[in-house]
Amino acid sequence: MNLLNSVDTSFFKQKGYIVIKNQINEEVIKKLHKNSKEIIKEAINIKWPHVKVYRDYPHFFGKPNIFGVDYPFNSLLGKNLFDVFNSLKIDNFIKQLGHFENFETELIRLHTNSNFFNYQGGWHRDYATFSSPGYLTCIIYLEDEKGFKIVTKEKNKLLIEYGIDTNSQSNLTVKDSFTDLPKNMYEVVDVNRGDILFFEPGLLHQGFCKKYRLHYHMRFKKLENGKTNHNKPFNFIKDFLPDTKIDENIGTYNYSKSLRSRIKRLRTFILYFFPRIKSLIYNIFAKKKKLSIFHSTIWQ
Numbered sequence: 001m002n003l004l005n006s007v008d009t010s011f012f013k014q015k016g017y018i019v020i021k022n023q024i025n026e027e028v029i030k031k032l033h034k035n036s037k038e039i040i041k042e043a044i045n046i047k048w049p050h051v052k053v054y055r056d057y058p059h060f061f062g063k064p065n066i067f068g069v070d071y072p073f074n075s076l077l078g079k080n081l082f083d084v085f086n087s088l089k090i091d092n093f094i095k096q097l098g099h100f101e102n103f104e105t106e107l108i109r110l111h112t113n114s115n116f117f118n119y120q121g122g123w124h125r126d127y128a129t130f131s132s133p134g135y136l137t138c139i140i141y142l143e144d145e146k147g148f149k150i151v152t153k154e155k156n157k158l159l160i161e162y163g164i165d166t167n168s169q170s171n172l173t174v175k176d177s178f179t180d181l182p183k184n185m186y187e188v189v190d191v192n193r194g195d196i197l198f199f200e201p202g203l204l205h206q207g208f209c210k211k212y213r214l215h216y217h218m219r220f221k222k223l224e225n226g227k228t229n230h231n232k233p234f235n236f237i238k239d240f241l242p243d244t245k246i247d248e249n250i251g252t253y254n255y256s257k258s259l260r261s262r263i264k265r266l267r268t269f270i271l272y273f274f275p276r277i278k279s280l281i282y283n284i285f286a287k288k289k290k291l292s293i294f295h296s297t298i299w300q
């Protein structure tokens with residue numbers, strides 16, 4: 001049985017994150033990569049409404065700027081991915097790091113990014129509070145990726161110096177999320193395909209990419225005693241199983257080609273080529289808390 005050594009577990013205990021290498025067999029990575037690209041292609045083909053588009057640029061070659069595909073195992077998107085995914089043998093790491101005897105997977109999303117557009121998200125927590133007992137997040141990388149930022153466990157308390165709430169996600173303002181924190185406040189996670197990042201979902205973090213990316217984002221939840229994992233290894237909640245019918249109205253992207261949508265997208269596209277003027281002006285008067293001025297632009 002694969003388990004992490006004590007160096008890795010104490011690193012995770014101190015920092016709240018860890019990257020695990022060489023645990024996915026090359027053949028599985030290749031299959032996952034191929035099937036995942038097919039899922040994204042099919043999502044665009046059938047105008048799958050459950051996609052995430054954070055920067056809605058014009059649809060070049062008929063493609064929206066897809067950032068994530070929800071319900072990636074749904075049989076309307078493809079038939080092969082679910083079985084390949086379930087051949088991943090990482091449940092021991094999940095149990096070990098999360099201190100779970102049993103768990104369920106309450107979220108999975110396939111993340112991607114175009115080869116052309118840069119993307120940088122805002123600082124946020126994936127959980128309501130800094131401490132998230134009973135929950136664990138992971139990212140399974142299918143492409144090399146650079147730039148994911150995380151404020152490690154021991155640095156969290158220093159956020160107060162930048163006026164950022166050290167505990168609650170809902171207290172974060174837009175300015176907090178685009179604060180340009182100094183380099184000593186966070187760690188940058190650079191990874192290779194096949195690596196797996198685990199982190200506590202309550203840690204402040206920020207997505208970053210400047211090229212094509214492909215990874216799975218998952219969140220696990222401890223199951224109380226007595227409830228066992230019937231759907232091994234990941235025990236996905238019902239919505240993520242291949243044959244579940246998804247409510248058409250939940251979190252949907254509007255593929256509209258109306259004149260209004262086209263103008264809005266064109267505006268977003270033009271802004272991509274300029275630094276954030278408002279943040280630039282804010283920074284002139286700001287003392288300690290400076291804002292990022294290049295995020296999600298060509299200058300990033």
Ligand SMILES: [Fe+2]
Nearest residue numbers: 124125126205
């Ligand atoms: Fe996140």
